[in-house]
Amino acid sequence: xxxEVWTVTFRVFxxxxxxxxxxxxxxxxxxxxxYVLDAIERIWAFHxxxxxxxxxxxxxxxxxxxxRVNSVEKLTCxxxxxxxxxxxxxVTVEPLRNFPVISDLTVDMGDLYRSMEAxxxxxxxxxxxxxxxxxxxxxxxxxxxxxxxxPDAHRLNDCIECGLCVSACPIATTTAGYLGPAxxxxxxxxGISGKPALAGLADCEDGVWRCHSAYECTAVCPSLVDPGxxxxxxxxxxIGRRFRRLFGRGETA
Amino acid sequence: MSKPHAILIGAxxxxxxxAYDLALRGFDVTVLERGDLAAGTSGRTHxxxxxxxxxxxxxxxxxxxxxxxxxxLARIAAxxxxxxxxxxxxxxxxxxxxxxRFVEGAQTCHIPIEQISPRKALEMExxxxxxxxxxxxxxxxxxxxxxxxxxxAASAKASGAVFKLYCQVEAMLADGQGNLNGVRYWDxxxxxxxxxRGDIVVSATGAWAGELAELAGAxxxxxxxxxVMVAFxxxxxxxxxxxxxxxxDGDIVLPQRRMVVxxxxxxxxxxxxxxxVSEEQVAExxxxxxxxxxxxxxxxxxxxxxxxxxxVGSGTQARSxxxxxxxxxxxxxxGIDGFVTITxxxxxxxxxxxxxxxxxxxxxxxxxxxxxxxxRPLRSYREFYRAGEGARA
Ligand SMILES: Cc1cc2nc3c(=O)[nH]c(=O)nc-3n(C[C@H](O)[C@H](O)[C@H](O)COP(=O)(O)OP(=O)(O)OC[C@H]3O[C@@H](n4cnc5c(N)ncnc54)[C@H](O)[C@@H]3O)c2cc1C
Ligand code: SF4
Numbered sequence: 212x213x214x215e216v217w218t219v220t221f222r223v224f225x226x227x228x229x230x231x232x233x234x235x236x237x238x239x240x241x242x243x244x245x246y247v248l249d250a251i252e253r254i255w256a257f258h259x260x261x262x263x264x265x266x267x268x269x270x271x272x273x274x275x276x277x278x279r280v281n282s283v284e285k286l287t288c289x290x291x292x293x294x295x296x297x298x299x300x301x302v303t304v305e306p307l308r309n310f311p312v313i314s315d316l317t318v319d320m321g322d323l324y325r326s327m328e329a330x331x332x333x334x335x336x337x338x339x340x341x342x343x344x345x346x347x348x349x350x351x352x353x354x355x356x357x358x359x360x361x362p363d364a365h366r367l368n369d370c371i372e373c374g375l376c377v378s379a380c381p382i383a384t385t386t387a388g389y390l391g392p393a394x395x396x397x398x399x400x401x402g403i404s405g406k407p408a409l410a411g412l413a414d415c416e417d418g419v420w421r422c423h424s425a426y427e428c429t430a431v432c433p434s435l436v437d438p439g440x441x442x443x444x445x446x447x448x449x450i451g452r453r454f455r456r457l458f459g460r461g462e463t464a
Numbered sequence: 465m466s467k468p469h470a471i472l473i474g475a476x477x478x479x480x481x482x483a484y485d486l487a488l489r490g491f492d493v494t495v496l497e498r499g500d501l502a503a504g505t506s507g508r509t510h511x512x513x514x515x516x517x518x519x520x521x522x523x524x525x526x527x528x529x530x531x532x533x534x535x536x537l538a539r540i541a542a543x544x545x546x547x548x549x550x551x552x553x554x555x556x557x558x559x560x561x562x563x564x565r566f567v568e569g570a571q572t573c574h575i576p577i578e579q580i581s582p583r584k585a586l587e588m589e590x591x592x593x594x595x596x597x598x599x600x601x602x603x604x605x606x607x608x609x610x611x612x613x614x615x616x617a618a619s620a621k622a623s624g625a626v627f628k629l630y631c632q633v634e635a636m637l638a639d640g641q642g643n644l645n646g647v648r649y650w651d652x653x654x655x656x657x658x659x660x661r662g663d664i665v666v667s668a669t670g671a672w673a674g675e676l677a678e679l680a681g682a683x684x685x686x687x688x689x690x691x692v693m694v695a696f697x698x699x700x701x702x703x704x705x706x707x708x709x710x711x712x713d714g715d716i717v718l719p720q721r722r723m724v725v726x727x728x729x730x731x732x733x734x735x736x737x738x739x740x741v742s743e744e745q746v747a748e749x750x751x752x753x754x755x756x757x758x759x760x761x762x763x764x765x766x767x768x769x770x771x772x773x774x775x776v777g778s779g780t781q782a783r784s785x786x787x788x789x790x791x792x793x794x795x796x797x798x799g800i801d802g803f804v805t806i807t808x809x810x811x812x813x814x815x816x817x818x819x820x821x822x823x824x825x826x827x828x829x830x831x832x833x834x835x836x837x838x839x840r841p842l843r844s845y846r847e848f849y850r851a852g853e854g855a856r857a
Contacts, residue, residue, distance in 0.1 A: 228654035246767065249741075256738035263630050263652050265500040267507025269769035270695035272721050273610035275500065275507070289767045314630065314653035317500065321849035328846040334544050334611055338702070364548045364702045367608050367721045435722070 217243050217298040221250060223262070224305040225315050232312075234303075235259070243293035247285065248276050250292060251304065251316070264316040271433055274371030277378070278316050279305040284375035284431040307378035323374050323393060330409060332397035338364045341400075369434045370397060376428035376438050388417040392428035392438035395419060399441035403448050414449035467492045468829050471647055471662040473633050473676060476506035477811050478789075479668035480616035481818035481837070486666075487623035489822055489833035494660060495617075495625060496649050498632035501848070502613040505670050506811065508771035510693055510727040512704055512718055513537060513545055513605035514812040517552060517577060520569030521562070522710055526788050526810070527573040533813045534605065537612075540815075540841050544611035546719065550604030550704030551585060552577075554597045555755060559708045563598055566708060570602075577602050591700040591757050604704040606720050612811070614845035621850070622843050631658075636665065636680040636803070643801035644680060664825055666804045670774040671736045673807035682798040686807050688736040689773040691728035692745040694753070695766040700724050705756050714752025723766055726753035736772045776808035789817045791824050804828070 219241050226232040237254045248266055255262045266276040269288045276287045280295050281303050296302045310318035376392040377383050383391050395413060403410035413419050422442045429439035470486050472479050475497035483493045497503065516530030538547050554560050570577045578601040585599035586592065617627060630652040637646035637659060646661035667676040671688040699722050707715035713729045726749045733739050746768045754761040776790045789809030794800040806821040819835045826833055 228656075253738060261652055261655060265503075267500070267502045267610040267613075269508050270693070270723070270725065270767035272511075272608060272695075272723070273502075273507065275610060288769070317630070317653075319849075321851070324846040324849040325851060328844060334608065334845070335542075335546060365546045366699070366702075366719070367544070367546055367606075369722065371721075 215243055216240050217292070217296070219250070219292060219296045219298070220301045221254060222301055222303045223251075223254065223316070226312055227261070227314055241292050243291065243296075243298075245292055246288055247278075247280055247290045247292060247295065247302070247304070248287040251287065262316075263314040272367070272371060274373030277307050277373040277375045279307060279378065284379045286373055286375065286433040289433065307374055309377050309380070309383045310374060318374070320372070320374055323372060323377060323391075326390065326394045327370075327372055327397055330394055330397050330401075330412065332368070332370065332400065334368060335365050336368050338366050341366060341368050368400070369436045370400075371434050373433065375431045375433060376436075379427040379431040381425050381427060382421055382423055386417070386421060389421045390418055392422075392442065393436075395422070395445055396436050396438035396441040399445040399448070403445070403452060410449070410452055413445050414452070419446045419449055468664070468831060469494070469662040470664050470666055470825060471496065471660060472666045472668055473647070474504065474668040474670065474672070475501050475613070475617065475627060475629065476504045476668065476670055477502070477613055477616065477814035478670065478806055478809065478817050480613050480620060481814040482666060482668055482806065482821050483620035483625045483627075484616050484623065485818040485822040485835060485837050486825065487620050487625040488836045489826060489831065491825075493620065493625035494662070495620070495627045496631045496633055496647065496660075497627070497629050498652070500629050501617055501627070502610050504672070505771045505773065506613055507609050508693070508769055509609050509811050510716065510718060510725060511606050511609055511720055512716060512812075513547070513607050514810060515550065515603045516573055516575050517550070517566075517570055517600075517602040517604070518706060518711055518716075520573045520575055521565045523788075524569065524573055527569070527575065529788060529813045529816060530810070531573060531575045531603075533816050534603065536815060536838055537607070537812065538605060540837070540839070541607070541612055541615055543842070544608040544615060544845060545605050546607075547605040548703050548719070550602045550706055551580065551589060551592070552600045552602060552706045552708040553585065553592060553756065554599070554708040555593055555595060556597075560597055562709045566600070575602065589701050589703060589705065591759055592705055593756060593758055598708065600708065602706075604706075606704065606718050607811070608720075609811070611845045614848045615842040616814070618843040618845055618847040621848060633676065633679070637661070641801075642799075644803040663829060664802055664804065666806065666821060666825065668806050668821070670807055671772040673774060673805050677794070677805055680794065680800055680803055682794045682800050682803065682805075684792055684805050684807060685777060687775045687777065688733050689730055689775045690733050690736070690739045690770050691730050691773065692741055692749060692768065692770050693725050693727035694746055694749040694768045695723050695725045696760060696763045697723060697766045698759075698763055700757050700759055700763075707756060714749045715756070717753055717756050717760070724757070724760075726750070726760065730773070733772060739770045739772060741768050741770050774807045774809075789813060789820070791820050793824055793828065795828075
């Protein structure tokens with residue numbers, strides 16, 4: 212952090228009840244190393260108590276504070292102002308797309324949570340089932356630490372159900388029935404071998420085959436889930452399963 | 465007779481757990497929360513499921529509450545807990561001088577601990593300070609804050625509780641005798657103001673409990689005591705790493721997801737609505753954290769944040785105030801009936817806080833119903849979001 216002070220105008224999406232949406236402008240003095248969520252919180256605390264936004268943990272473990280910042284999906288608690296603005300400039304903050312807006316910057320995440328539940332994505336797994344692969348550092352996230360495989364140890368899984376990938380997905384925008392990147396990634400994480408219900412969901416028109424490989428999901432995912440890669444892997448799993456079934460080797464082969 | 469209606473203010477751990485307990489005891493429950501779920505202290509808590517070892521010398525009442533409640537939570541809320549245990553490590557003479565009292569305190573508070581040789585400790589956790597002189601294993605864990613609150617709230621909803629999020633209580637409503645029988649709130653999603661009547665108003669507003677009590681003309685001696693936490697982008701350890709000494713600043717490093725989080729500090733604040741994170745505090749956390757895990761000195765950070773403890777009491781030294789909770793029956797303390805406040809405590813003890821509050825509410829309203837929250841696992845946290853009702857219902 213530095214003692215640098217920037218003046219930044221926040222252009223914030225607003226909507227109350229059935230009123231027509233509009234944008235409000237808030238000029239703030241900020242440190243460029245503060246996070247976007249800090250600025251939004253100050254707008255609420257000192258300028259406008261009616262501002263509605265969702266957050267909880269402030270360190271990227273809960274997934275509640277996803278928003279569109281300058282039209283790009285961000286977890287605002289770990290997005291520095293420096294990375295999205297310049298001194299004297301303007302930053303636009305809007306709610307996620309592809310979810311119903313409750314008010315202002317808060318969307319209804321119900322559909323995503325219900326779908327994740329329907330595919331039984333566990334919130335916690337043994338580290339053996341959720342290892343920390345070495346993925347090239349991105350966005351200030353380094354690869355996992357020197358974690359040894361301790362089969363008894365558990366950890367909270369990577370997907371934080373933030374919905375950024377769903378908002379960024381060009382297919383989710385046009386196709387309501389599409390399962391979407393987070394849910395498909397949750398199926399891939401568990402594997403479809405021996406799981407006919409999951410396999411059926413993944414291997415259908417609104418499953419893996421709807422994806423157009425735009426990889427927008429992977430680009431915005433703040434938690435290194437890499438849903439784009441997982442969807443491609445799930446396609447391979449689906450094809451493998453079809454072959455096995457063709458040769459009469461059933462579900463568990 | 466129709467069910468008694470309880471109006472609960474605040475949807476942090478305490479409010480969600482109390483909604484659950486009261487709903488199971490047959491109450492109609494409406495929860496009003498000015499933000500989203502866990503928008504206060506709860507969402508930003510450090511996330512340590514306390515075995516109680518941290519308090520076994522300085523605050524044994526808290527320590528016993530923690531070991532009892534952490535066992536219950538590990539059973540009913542396993543869905544959102546990394547239960548990998550923790551290590552207390554001694555790094556200097558002052559730490560070594562504390563060991564005897566620590567071992568004795570753990571015994572007194574029936575916290576199962578186990579001495580580990582420094583070599584074994586380094587084998588278990590290669591990232592800790594190689595200068596470790598002594599180590600003890602304790603049954604600590606890490607929880608996901610939002611999901612723990614959601615799990616209690618989902619369970620409350622399954623028993624009929626109604627959650628109204630983004631609804632800020634702005635006035636207490638009284639009957640002719642000056643006793644509370646409702647609240648007025650502002651629905652921030654629509655801009656409209658509403659009145660809601662009930663048989664009892666329960667404030668579970670943590671560090672804001674003093675403000676809410678004032679709305680009713682009552683008094684709660686709660687001292688907002690914030691602390692800072694710094695998250696790092698690598699998971700250096702599998703277990704909670706604690707400094708083996710009296711509770712101090714930056715003496716716990718917790719694993720969580722792909723991260724570790726160092727915490728925390730303890731100072732006093734007037735305005736708890738916005739507490740800035742200071743550069744100095746972050747630097748201090750990095751320094752203290754690096755005593756425990758040297759790699760933190762240069763590891764990339766993932767975020768820095770602040771939350772405010774609701775400490776009850778009026779002592780001078782914030783760290784020495786007991787971390788136990790307190791239920792206030794405002795009829796006794798202020799002569800105002802129909803109003804109860806629950807504050808203080810810890811995330812780890814939220815279920816016990818709920819039980820004590822629901823006991824008090826039942827006593828006041830002459831309801832006889834036993835607590836049922838100890839055994840049954842909570843509903844999946846995702847059930848908070850039920851089809852067709854939107855996130856606000
Ligand atoms: C830095 C720090 C680290 C901590 N670490 C741990 C830990 O590791 N382990 C542990 O067990 N505990 C820990 N704690 C303690 C724990 O986080 C708190 O005790 C707990 O979160 C308090 O929960 P609560 O529900 O009582 O309060 P809150 O979570 O603060 O809930 C109160 C709610 O009331 C709402 N509210 C306020 N005013 C109004 C109004 N007018 N109308 C409607 N709603 C209103 C607020 O928005 C808020 O959501 C820590 C605390 C701090 C500060
Ligand atoms: S896959 Fe990534 S972007 Fe999508 S919901 Fe999960 S964490 Fe968020």
